[in-house]
Structures are given as structure tokens and as C-alpha cells.
Amino acid sequence: MFDLIIKNANIVTAERMFSGSVAVSGEKIGALLPADTTELAHSVIDADHAFLFPGLIDAHVHFNDPGFEWREDFSHATQAAALGGITTVVDMPLQNEPALTDQTIFERKHQLLKKKAYIDYAFWGGMINDNLDKLRELNECGVTSFKSFLAPVSNDYTSLDYGRVRKGLEIIKEFNGLAGFHCEDFGIISYNETTAVRKGKTSREDYLQARPVVAELIAVQSIIELSREIGTRVHICHVSHPLVAEAIKRAKYEGVPITAETCPHYLVFNTKQFLEKGMYFKCAPPLRSKEASESLWDYVKDGTLDLIASDHSPCAPKEKSETEGSFKAWGGISGVQTSLQVMFHEIKKRGWSPTILSRMMSRNPAEVFGISKRKGELTPGYDADFVLVDPKIEWEIKEDQLAYLNKQSAFIGYKGVGLPICTILRGQVITENRTVVGKSGEGKLLRRER
Ligand SMILES: [Zn+2]
Known part of the structure; x- marks a missing residue:
């Protein structure tokens, strides 16, 4: 029985x-x-x-707990995820206080969150400028992966230069770990932003121009070359453009151990929504052109993009204010609750098999993030x-259906x-x-x- x-x-x-x-x-x-x-x-x-479907795994979320519970907390966020069909999340190490960069912080975060979780969860560890000596202990704790920024991010979560990336990859290789990157070139973005702000050019259009596709492409190419040299598994977060996906596809053909994700917002929105509707559509990398967004689907279909993740990144309503220009407003889109319904609709509209969703939202994230002995398959024993x-x-999608602490999202409507x-x-x-x-x-x- x-x-x-x-x-x-x-x-x-x-x-x-x-x-x-x-x-x-x-x-x-x-x-x-x-x-x-x-x-x-x-x-x-x-x-x-x-x-x-097998329970879905969202491998890229920022639940902001502990530390920024006024943006989101683990209780609201995991309930929203559950309503969206997600049974496992992998939570990012930043937008936490403190950021998850060593063993003590890992255990503290676990203790603080375990009574709040409605679904299963794993943690990304951080790889920043001054914690390369903590990567082994974080691996011992059981982090699934290490997150680094090549683009400017924040004072407490420093971006890595390529020297440190290279050293970090050597360490992570020792235990066959996974290094994940936010790929946008630091030099291009910080020069463009500083120059634009100094000239008072802070419109929506200025924000888009400050973060060109080439910045994403240069960063991805650099990670590809470092992974090729060292042999460490690398994962490219939130691919926003088909040129970037094409570079990843070529690297895969060449045997580089690389995986990649995109997010629903890059597949269904474009610069038009950002320019017309504003900051709820602000993210980094930014939304791209309509043509780019449509071409990105080719890389969903051919398997270049391994997985779909929400990059759920909530904030307080006032942080989306544009009164101080578009650079100051919070970049991030809340989407963990709506990824599945949006993707299901889009796949069906294209006449594609829903098996794509089981692959990209369950099996592949389980494999890439090292939880595939228990998760991601509809097989006895799982x-x-x-x-x-x-x-x-x-x-x-209506505001009052969202279980987020702050009921705001680009997906409303x-x-x-x-x-x-x-x-x-x-x-x-x-x-x-x-x-x-x-x-x-x-x-x-x-x-x-x-
Ligand atoms: Zn993110």
C-alpha cells in the first residue's frame, strides 16, 4: 500500500x-x-x-534573508516559489547580511532560515576578493556553487579581477566545484556609468547604453578562456543576448566545461517595456532588443542554455523610484512565483514539447548544481x-495573487x-x-x- x-x-x-x-x-x-x-x-x-512535472528547481534566487527582510524574507519567498511549482531553490550569497563567504556564515544562515522554509533549499557560496582561502571550507559545508561578479556590484560584495578569478578557479577545480559568474565587463560598465552620471545623463536610454552587449560578451569570453585553461566547471548566469549564447555554444563544441542559464524576463520582455514602463523592468544585464529576445529562444531549443532560473531579486517599492535617475533605482525583477506559468504558456504558444521545461527547470539544474541523486527526475527512489x-x-498575473512581501513585478499584467x-x-x-x-x-x- x-x-x-x-x-x-x-x-x-x-x-x-x-x-x-x-x-x-x-x-x-x-x-x-x-x-x-x-x-x-x-x-x-x-x-x-x-x-x-518533477518539482522545479530555481537555481538562481536572491531571497535577501538574513539581513534585508524588508525586501523579502525566506518565509514569503519560499511560499511564493511553492505556489509557482518550485520545490527547491538555490539561494545567492549576496544581499545577505553578512554575505555568505565562509563556514561560520553558512551555518548561521542555515540556523536562521530553517524554520522559515516551505520548500527545500541549497546555498551558493560567495567568491569575492578576500575569501579565496575560504572556498575549501565552503565546499565542505555543501555549497552547490560559487558566485562571483565581474561587473561592479556593491561595497560588501566585491567584484573579482581576472587574476583572482584564475586563482579561485584553480582552487575550485581541486574539488570539482562549480564557479558561476555575473558576466559584464567591469571596466566598460564603470567607465560608462561614471561618465554618464557626471554629465547628468541618467535616463532609461542612458542606462541601456551604459551596459552594452559587448560588455557581457567580453566577460563571457574571458571566463571561457580561463575555464579552457584550468578545466574548472563554470556557469554563466542570466545570459541576455544571442551573441553571448553563441559564444557559449562554440565553447561547448570545443569541450569547455561550461553551462549557462537565462531567465524568463530576457525571453519575454525587451528594451521597449523598459523604456516605456520603467524601473520594474530594470535588471542587469539589461533587457535587450526585441530581435535579440526572440533569437535567444533558438538557444533554449537547441540546448545551449542548460537552464531557466528566475534571478528573483526583490526590493522595497521606494527602491524602484526613478526620481534620482535610472542608475540609482534598484536593478532586479521578482519572478520566482511566475516562471513556470509564463514559460509553460510560451512553450505551448510555440508548439514545443513541455519536456523542455522538465529539462531546463528540473533535471538540468539538479545535475549542474549537484543534487541530482535526489532531485530532478520522475524515477522511483527520487x-x-x-x-x-x-x-x-x-x-x-495580478498584484494580489503574488505571495511576495513586496507585491511588485514586471510580470504583473x-x-x-x-x-x-x-x-x-x-x-x-x-x-x-x-x-x-x-x-x-x-x-x-x-x-x-x-
Ligand atoms: Zn542574480
Whole structure:
């Protein structure tokens, strides 16, 4: 007798779709069964032909806790993620106080967040100017990856020069770790920004001009060359432009151990929305042209881009103010709750298989971030994490549906078809009918597998 059976589902793995049921024993997938199974279970959910995906993994979020809970806190953020079908997040080390750059801070963050988590979570470690001697201990703690900025970022989270990147990659190679980069060239961005601000040119157009595609391309090419030389696995965060994706594709052909992600906002928005609607559409790298955004889809389809992540980066409403110009306003888009519905709609609109979503939002992030022995597959023995998507529900994203602390997002007003209706974490229903029914503290820390 199983604990739970979800029957009559359209099961979507990374490779194929088929009609079937999944059975759960404890926290694990017990079996895959026919759609009309008569096996017994303590509870049964009739999916009524809804799509059943493995629980999604968002490998790039900034939940801002501890330290900036007025932007977001782990409780709100993990509930929003759960409503969006996400059962695991990998949280960034910055926009934390202090930033996660050593073992003591790792354990402190874990202690502070564990009672607040509604879904499972893992941590990125930081790689900044003065913590290269802490990378080994962070790896021992179980960080999935190390985040560095090549672009200017903030005073407490320093950007790396290429000398330190190279040294850091040598250390990370020792334990076959993963180094992830925000790729925009420091020199180009800081020169452009300083010059523009000095001249009082701080409009939306000025912001876009200060962060050209070539800055992203130069940084990515440099990381490719360093990875080629040293052999360390590297991951390119938030690819915004097809020229960048093309460089990554070439590097993959040449055997460089590189993976890459993009975000829903680069796929569905462009400079037009930023110029017309303003700071809710501000992010870095910035939104690109309509043509670029459309071409980026080619690299989703051909597998160059390994995964889709939200880069959920919330802020207080006043931080989006444009009164001091567009450079001062907060850069970051809140999207962890809406990634799946937006991507489901867009994939369906293109007539593509939803298996792309299982691949890019579950299996691939599990593999890249070292949690693939438990997560990312619909296979007996794996964690019983699922999301059910009703492909027929039409929606428009509204402020009051968002579970974020600050209910603001570029995605408000976006319309589509196909909505997550039930999320299951390790065999427990945690959301149903757009309501969180899971409990705070049910989410568990995941450490990178050896
Ligand atoms: Zn980010």
C-alpha cells in the first residue's frame, strides 16, 4: 500500500510525455503506474489529465534573508516559489547580511532560515576578493556553487579581477566545484556609468547604453578562456543576448566545461517595456532588443542554455523610484512565483514539447548544481516532488495573487494559459488551489552531493 497516488496525469519527464500515475512511499517516488491504476494508497489525487512535472528547481534566487527582510524574507519567498511549482531553490550569497563567504556564515544562515522554509533549499557560496582561502571550507559545508561578479556590484560584495578569478578557479577545480559568474565587463560598465552620471545623463536610454552587449560578451569570453585553461566547471548566469549564447555554444563544441542559464524576463520582455514602463523592468544585464529576445529562444531549443532560473531579486517599492535617475533605482525583477506559468504558456504558444521545461527547470539544474541523486527526475527512489499544471486555465498575473512581501513585478499584467494548481514536496501537498497548505520549516537544506 502506497502513501499517495496521483493518478490520471500527463507525466512530463525530461525526455517524454505519457499518460500515467505516480505512487509515493514516504518521501520518495515508489512507482510509476498506469493512468487508471487500481493500486491502493492512503490518499489519492485524481489529476484529471493535468500535466505532472518533477518539482522545479530555481537555481538562481536572491531571497535577501538574513539581513534585508524588508525586501523579502525566506518565509514569503519560499511560499511564493511553492505556489509557482518550485520545490527547491538555490539561494545567492549576496544581499545577505553578512554575505555568505565562509563556514561560520553558512551555518548561521542555515540556523536562521530553517524554520522559515516551505520548500527545500541549497546555498551558493560567495567568491569575492578576500575569501579565496575560504572556498575549501565552503565546499565542505555543501555549497552547490560559487558566485562571483565581474561587473561592479556593491561595497560588501566585491567584484573579482581576472587574476583572482584564475586563482579561485584553480582552487575550485581541486574539488570539482562549480564557479558561476555575473558576466559584464567591469571596466566598460564603470567607465560608462561614471561618465554618464557626471554629465547628468541618467535616463532609461542612458542606462541601456551604459551596459552594452559587448560588455557581457567580453566577460563571457574571458571566463571561457580561463575555464579552457584550468578545466574548472563554470556557469554563466542570466545570459541576455544571442551573441553571448553563441559564444557559449562554440565553447561547448570545443569541450569547455561550461553551462549557462537565462531567465524568463530576457525571453519575454525587451528594451521597449523598459523604456516605456520603467524601473520594474530594470535588471542587469539589461533587457535587450526585441530581435535579440526572440533569437535567444533558438538557444533554449537547441540546448545551449542548460537552464531557466528566475534571478528573483526583490526590493522595497521606494527602491524602484526613478526620481534620482535610472542608475540609482534598484536593478532586479521578482519572478520566482511566475516562471513556470509564463514559460509553460510560451512553450505551448510555440508548439514545443513541455519536456523542455522538465529539462531546463528540473533535471538540468539538479545535475549542474549537484543534487541530482535526489532531485530532478520522475524515477522511483527520487524525492516525491511534483507540480501539477492545468493546461486549460487562462490567467492574468495580478498584484494580489503574488505571495511576495513586496507585491511588485514586471510580470504583473502578463497573460497566458496553463497554471500550477498543486505542488507536492517529498510526498506532502504544500499548495492547492493557489493556496499554501504546507508548513513553515518543512523545507530542508540540501548540501552538494559528493
Ligand atoms: Zn542574480
